[in-house]
Amino acid sequence: DAGVIQSPRHEVTEMGQEVTLRCKPISGHDYLFWYRQTMMRGLELLIYFNNNVPIDDSGMPEDRFSAKMPNASFSTLKIQPSEPRDSAVYFCASSFSVYEQYFGPGTRLTVT
C-alpha cells in the first residue's frame, strides 16, 4: 500500500484566499483524522471521521475551517478565508478500527 497520501505537499497563498488540502487514506481504513502542527501548539487534532461521518470536530479552530469526506478514499480540509495564523503543517492520518493511526507526509501551508 502507498500509505496515506496528501496533496499538495506545500502551499503558499495570500491572506483571504481559499485553501483546500486533500487526503487519501489507506485502503480499508475506516477512520480518518486531520491534525495541525505548529511550533507554539504542537500537534492538535482538528476533526476525525468514522465511515465517512464526522465524529468530533471540536478541534476545528473556527468557522473558516471545514472538512468533508465524500467517500472512503478521499477527504478535504478547507480554509476560507485563510489568515497568516493558519500557517502550519497539516497532517492526515487513518486507522483501521481501534488500531494504530498512520500518518501522511503532511501539507506545509504558508499564508502571507
Add this chain to the structure above:
Amino acid sequence: AQSVTQPDIHITVSEGASLELRCNYSYGATPYLFWYVQSPGQGLQLLLKYFSGDTLVQGIKGFEAEFKRSQSSFNLRKPSVHWSDAAEYFCAVGFSGGGADGLTFGKGTHLIIQP
C-alpha cells in the same frame, strides 16, 4: 481532560550511548500509548504501541518502551543510538483503542546525536 507531558524539550546523546526519553500522561483509566518519530520535513512514523498485556513493548529500529501504571509513564529507550536516530520524538495517548479516537500528543523531544 487527558494530557501528555514530555519534560525534555531537547536531549543530546553521543552516538553509541543509551537513550531514554520520558513521557507521562494524565488519565483516569488505562490509556493506549504510542511513540512516534518525525524526521525533518517528514510525517510521523509509528515506533511502537502499548494496548494491553506485557508492559515492556518492542518497536522498530531497536526501540522499546515500558508502561508503568504506578508512575503514569511510558518511557522510550534504546541501548545504543545511531546518528540516524536524530529526530523529533512524540509520545501520544489514545482512549478508545487509539485508532478510534483522536490522539493527544506531547510537545515532543528533539534528539540530537553527537559524533
